[in-house]
Amino acid sequence: MKLxxxxxxxxxxxxxxxxxxxxxxxxEHAMLKETSxxxxxxxxKRIRPVFVLLSSQFGRYDVQRIKHIAxxxxxxxxxxxxxxxxxxxxxxxxxxxxxxxxxxxxxAMYTGDYIFAKALTVATELSNPRxxxxxxxxxxxxxxxxxxxxxxFFRTDQTLRHYLxxxxxxxxxxxxxxxxxxxxxxxxxxxxxEKLYQFGYNVGMAFQIRDDILDLTGTEKELGKPPGxxxxxxxxxxxxLYALADPSIRGELLAEIERxxxxxxxxxxxxxxxxxxxxxxxxxxxxxxxxYIDRAIExxxxxxxxxxxxxxVDIAHFIGDRSY
Amino acid sequence: MKLxxxxxxxxxxxxxxxxxxxxxxxxEHAMLKETSxxxxxxxxKRIRPVFVLLSSQFGRYDVQRIKHIAxxxxxxxxxxxxxxxxxxxxxxxxxxxxxxxxxxxxxAMYTGDYIFAKALTVATELSNPRxxxxxxxxxxxxxxxxxxxxxxFFRTDQTLRHYLxxxxxxxxxxxxxxxxxxxxxxxxxxxxxEKLYQFGYNVGMAFQIRDDILDLTGTEKELGKPPGxxxxxxxxxxxxLYALADPSIRGELLAEIERxxxxxxxxxxxxxxxxxxxxxxxxxxxxxxxxYIDRAIExxxxxxxxxxxxxxVDIAHFIGDRSY
Numbered sequence: 001m002k003l004x005x006x007x008x009x010x011x012x013x014x015x016x017x018x019x020x021x022x023x024x025x026x027x028e029h030a031m032l033k034e035t036s037x038x039x040x041x042x043x044x045k046r047i048r049p050v051f052v053l054l055s056s057q058f059g060r061y062d063v064q065r066i067k068h069i070a071x072x073x074x075x076x077x078x079x080x081x082x083x084x085x086x087x088x089x090x091x092x093x094x095x096x097x098x099x100x101x102x103x104x105x106x107x108a109m110y111t112g113d114y115i116f117a118k119a120l121t122v123a124t125e126l127s128n129p130r131x132x133x134x135x136x137x138x139x140x141x142x143x144x145x146x147x148x149x150x151x152x153f154f155r156t157d158q159t160l161r162h163y164l165x166x167x168x169x170x171x172x173x174x175x176x177x178x179x180x181x182x183x184x185x186x187x188x189x190x191x192x193x194e195k196l197y198q199f200g201y202n203v204g205m206a207f208q209i210r211d212d213i214l215d216l217t218g219t220e221k222e223l224g225k226p227p228g229x230x231x232x233x234x235x236x237x238x239x240x241l242y243a244l245a246d247p248s249i250r251g252e253l254l255a256e257i258e259r260x261x262x263x264x265x266x267x268x269x270x271x272x273x274x275x276x277x278x279x280x281x282x283x284x285x286x287x288x289x290x291x292y293i294d295r296a297i298e299x300x301x302x303x304x305x306x307x308x309x310x311x312x313v314d315i316a317h318f319i320g321d322r323s324y
Numbered sequence: 325m326k327l328x329x330x331x332x333x334x335x336x337x338x339x340x341x342x343x344x345x346x347x348x349x350x351x352e353h354a355m356l357k358e359t360s361x362x363x364x365x366x367x368x369k370r371i372r373p374v375f376v377l378l379s380s381q382f383g384r385y386d387v388q389r390i391k392h393i394a395x396x397x398x399x400x401x402x403x404x405x406x407x408x409x410x411x412x413x414x415x416x417x418x419x420x421x422x423x424x425x426x427x428x429x430x431x432a433m434y435t436g437d438y439i440f441a442k443a444l445t446v447a448t449e450l451s452n453p454r455x456x457x458x459x460x461x462x463x464x465x466x467x468x469x470x471x472x473x474x475x476x477f478f479r480t481d482q483t484l485r486h487y488l489x490x491x492x493x494x495x496x497x498x499x500x501x502x503x504x505x506x507x508x509x510x511x512x513x514x515x516x517x518e519k520l521y522q523f524g525y526n527v528g529m530a531f532q533i534r535d536d537i538l539d540l541t542g543t544e545k546e547l548g549k550p551p552g553x554x555x556x557x558x559x560x561x562x563x564x565l566y567a568l569a570d571p572s573i574r575g576e577l578l579a580e581i582e583r584x585x586x587x588x589x590x591x592x593x594x595x596x597x598x599x600x601x602x603x604x605x606x607x608x609x610x611x612x613x614x615x616y617i618d619r620a621i622e623x624x625x626x627x628x629x630x631x632x633x634x635x636x637v638d639i640a641h642f643i644g645d646r647s648y
Binding site (some may be wrong): 027029031032060083086087105106107109110111112113114116118120123124126127129132133135136137139140142143144146147150151203265283 | 349459470
């Protein structure tokens with residue numbers, strides 16, 4: 001499989017970033033070291049560092065420099081996960097106990113703050129102020145996205161635009177700046193970093209749409225958590241919006257969502273899942289995801305044809321097709 | 325009173341920073357704007373911005389430049405207050421409802437994250453990497469301090485060293501770097517910024533000790549909250565440590581703290597307050613606070629004798645004497 005080939009080829013640098021990630025959260029404070037490493041060791045695809053490493057190959061590639069982007073971006077992502085788990089009352093993530101469940105919500109909040117602060121410390125090793133401006137603006141948008149997510153829980157009157165703006169802030173933006181900053185930090189031309197931003201943004205949108213689809217169509221085994229977690233939490237995702245726009249199912253679906261809301265998601269959501277899986281709602285969402293992938297690949301068209309570009313295209317296709 | 329004279333003299337620049345503070349949290353997001361402004365409007369002494377403004381007078385004073393330090397430091401302080409209120413289940417602060425009580429814990433967590441991110445955005449306007457390194461390292465220590473505070477709740481076996489390290493991280497460090505960064509950002513000499521750091525550190529230690537004393541000796545009217553809030557939460561402060569070191573009261577005090585711990589602070593703490601107010605424990609703590617004030621003033625000794633230096637000395641004395 002192409003994705004594994006890419007990871008295999010980048011193995012050395014990915015391993016280097018991984019060690020730097022671990023080193024970055026090092027502290028003599030035993031509990032914080034434990035909570036932070038607990039998260040890191042839970043793994044993850046490290047998709048943001050991979051994008052940083054690939055994008056930086058459009059400039060002067062120097063992994064010892066680029067780690068100051070790759071590490072903070074993964075750490076910021078991790079910090080938001082810890083805070084999200086507090087919000088979601090999540091007990092497990094990637095099959096492991098969450099910080100809030102293994103310790104408590106308070107520890108999780110401060111662990112998130114700590115990892116976040118460590119991310120910044122690593123980034124300050126780079127002196128280009130533009131990098132810090134891009135990074136901090138993205139974090140502002142990210143936090144707004146988090147609040148928006150809460151605000152729109154169970155809101156069946158939201159539009160497609162609300163949804164897209166929310167997943168942009170929540171997911172696409174951080175992937176977009178991973179690609180952009182990889183290029184900026186390796187001193188690629190401005191228009192190269194701009195194109196990579198566009199690539200990352202579109203890939204990120206597709207990624208989140210796929211993620212939202214999988215929560216509705218996957219099995220507990222595939223997902224590592226029961227399907228329907230989103231609706232239990234109140235998160236109205238793209239296929240649900242398409243279903244709500246269909247008059248033949250809307251009334252029934254509204255009643256079902258209301259039933260779930262009234263018991264705070266503590267219920268069997270099989271009837272809900274059955275409704276969404278019927279019709280073409282998932283298929284429509286899939287089509288929008290594919291359109292984002294197409295746009296991502298288009299964004300790369302003006303860039304030099306190198307190995308990194310071919311890898312980015314392969315990853316984009318993989319994300320578009322991903323079924324687990 | 326001298327302190328009011330200082331504020332009066334700096335009125336124009338403080339008002340400017342105040343407007344910039346409000347502008348800095350501006351967002352089209354109605355709820356976040358409301359939660360952030362709610363906090364800002366609750367007021368506060370703005371002691372960090374005042375220290376930044378005074379310290380920057382040892383270099384090239386330019387308030388339009390210095391605001392990029394003064395604003396972030398106050399915002400970071402505010403962000404930690406919002407997160408602290410979540411931890412402390414606090415319903416009011418400065419006589420106003422807290423964000424967590426007016427909205428909820430989740431909103432408060434993300435409001436804190438948002439204000440924090442906004443702080444960084446403002447600071448990125450300055451390109452000196454040293455500023456960002458100092459800032460981010462201090463934030464790391466601050467988050468460790470928060471976790472430490474939780475970890476030492478109700479721990480009667482802690483030493484004076486634990487307490488001092490905790491208040492350093494929680495309070496003194498941010499005041500220290502307010503003074504240091506005011507000087508760095510206005511391009512004062514390295515040894516000037518170092519001395520100002522020492523001044524701020526020592527003033528900050530005295531400030532927190534005074535704060536901890538007041539929680540034990542003040543009235544509800546003076547404090548804006550009932551006395552004994554610290555022990556209800558489990559926070560063992562300096563006078564309590566001195567009392568625990570006194571064999572004539574130790575046994576009785578341990579039993580009383582255990583009684584408070586077992587009911588999670590939901591009890592009348594008058595017997596505890598009476599014990600701490602007896603003897604010389606508060607007086608001993610006061611003496612240590614005074615020593616920090618002396619050291620703060622000593623730290624300024626090598627600096628040019630200007631208006632700003634006299635103001636810093638006056639503020640230090642005010643903090644040492646403050647009884648509300």
